[in-house]
Amino acid sequence: MKMFQIVLLLFNLVSAICCYKPLILLHGIMTGFESMELIKNRIEEKHPGTIIYNIERFGGWSSLENMNYQVQQLSHDFNNFTRMHPEGIHLLGYSQGALLARTILQANSNHTVHTFISLSGPQAGQYGTQFLHLFFPGVALETAYELFYSRVGQHTSVGNYWNDPYHEKLFIEYSQYLPYVNNELPTNNSQQFKEALTKLKKMVLIGGPDDNVITPWESSQFGYYDSNGTVINLMERDIFINDRIGLKTLYQKKKLKIVSVPGVNHFDWHLNTSIVDNYILPYLD
Numbered sequence: 001m002k003m004f005q006i007v008l009l010l011f012n013l014v015s016a017i018c019c020y021k022p023l024i025l026l027h028g029i030m031t032g033f034e035s036m037e038l039i040k041n042r043i044e045e046k047h048p049g050t051i052i053y054n055i056e057r058f059g060g061w062s063s064l065e066n067m068n069y070q071v072q073q074l075s076h077d078f079n080n081f082t083r084m085h086p087e088g089i090h091l092l093g094y095s096q097g098a099l100l101a102r103t104i105l106q107a108n109s110n111h112t113v114h115t116f117i118s119l120s121g122p123q124a125g126q127y128g129t130q131f132l133h134l135f136f137p138g139v140a141l142e143t144a145y146e147l148f149y150s151r152v153g154q155h156t157s158v159g160n161y162w163n164d165p166y167h168e169k170l171f172i173e174y175s176q177y178l179p180y181v182n183n184e185l186p187t188n189n190s191q192q193f194k195e196a197l198t199k200l201k202k203m204v205l206i207g208g209p210d211d212n213v214i215t216p217w218e219s220s221q222f223g224y225y226d227s228n229g230t231v232i233n234l235m236e237r238d239i240f241i242n243d244r245i246g247l248k249t250l251y252q253k254k255k256l257k258i259v260s261v262p263g264v265n266h267f268d269w270h271l272n273t274s275i276v277d278n279y280i281l282p283y284l285d
């Protein structure tokens with residue numbers, strides 16, 4: 001073997017074993033860490049040596065607990081991981097876990113996350129029958145706000161990001177979570193939330209028109225209904241135009257990737273090897 005071949009071989013070996021940044025995975029609602037095993041296994045196969053922390057807490061029914069409580073509790077795990085990796089780490093959340101992951105970042109602006117990947121998460125909220133009936137089969141879409149926009153309704157995660165476009169006043173009044181984490185209602189934490197996101201090297205928002213659970217599906221990319229029920233894309237919404245949480249800053253620095261993939265049902269995003277290969281692995285270094 002020639003010298004340069006040996007050097008190349010060594011280089012490949014070293015980069016295969018040592019140099020991918022670790023990754024934190026956060027599962028979706030009503031499932032647990034097991035549901036993220038396909039993603040974990042595929043990344044370990046394609047990027048050998050990647051350390052993966054697959055968060056176990058708040059699996060099953062406990063995933064319905066209040067979002068602020070979950071953020072507070074999961075921050076312990078998150079800080080533990082980021083503290084161990086000052087050189088950088090990546091974060092990927094699926095479904096509700098994508099919204100949780102984003103707001104865990106915001107709550108811990110000293111994080112060391114480089115890339116955050118949101119895999120079909122209701123980042124701008126949720127207003128749809130199919131989603132509603134997964135958990136509350138007897139409740140009608142039009143009247144669900146009566147349940148969720150109350151003290152009791154806010155005990156559930158679903159209530160915390162239920163965003164009824166026809167009852168925005170009540171949403172702002174009662175929701176303890178979404179208007180705050182999206183800086184619709186300014187607080188002492190608003191600036192910190194923005195700083196935490198703008199220090200990312202990359203934010204990747206993955207979603208698609210055949211999701212059938214995230215409603216509107218554009219919520220996975222911060223699009224949402226206006227008060228007439230018309231879907232407005234991220235870039236025409238206040239959260240972007242006025243750079244409430246730093247999305248515009250990220251976009252202008254070419255750090256915001258908006259990825260739309262047709263043909264994927266909500267319950268398949270995390271079980272589809274081709275999604276990992278085409279839309280996740282390219283963002284992990």
Ligand SMILES: *[C@@H]1O[C@H](CO)[C@@H](O)[C@H](O)[C@H]1NC(C)=O
Nearest residue numbers: 053076077078079080081084
């Ligand atoms: C932090 O992470 C390490 C390694 O995974 C683990 O051994 C330890 O128990 C964790 N500590 C807390 C407080 O979660």
Ligand SMILES: *[C@@H]1O[C@H](CO)[C@@H](O)[C@H](O)[C@H]1NC(C)=O
Nearest residue numbers: 079080082083108110111112
């Ligand atoms: C960030 O701050 C929290 C709370 O003060 C702390 O527990 C954590 O270790 C810090 N994280 C890093 C990466 O320094």
Ligand SMILES: *[C@@H]1O[C@H](CO)[C@@H](O)[C@H](O)[C@H]1NC(C)=O
Nearest residue numbers: 180185186187188189190191
């Ligand atoms: C927000 O900050 C102001 C000024 O520092 C302080 O007076 C106020 O108590 C804070 N509000 C909350 C809810 O912490």
Ligand SMILES: *[C@@H]1O[C@H](CO)[C@@H](O)[C@H](O)[C@H]1NC(C)=O
Nearest residue numbers: 225226227228229230231232
């Ligand atoms: C709602 O629809 C009416 C009538 O088409 C229009 O004048 C108004 O601008 C719309 N409002 C929003 C928020 O899109």
Ligand SMILES: *[C@@H]1O[C@H](CO)[C@@H](O)[C@H](O)[C@H]1NC(C)=O
Nearest residue numbers: 263264265268272274275278
């Ligand atoms: C898997 O993902 C690809 C896109 O990478 C998509 O075309 C295909 O329909 C998906 N398959 C399923 C079963 O969701």
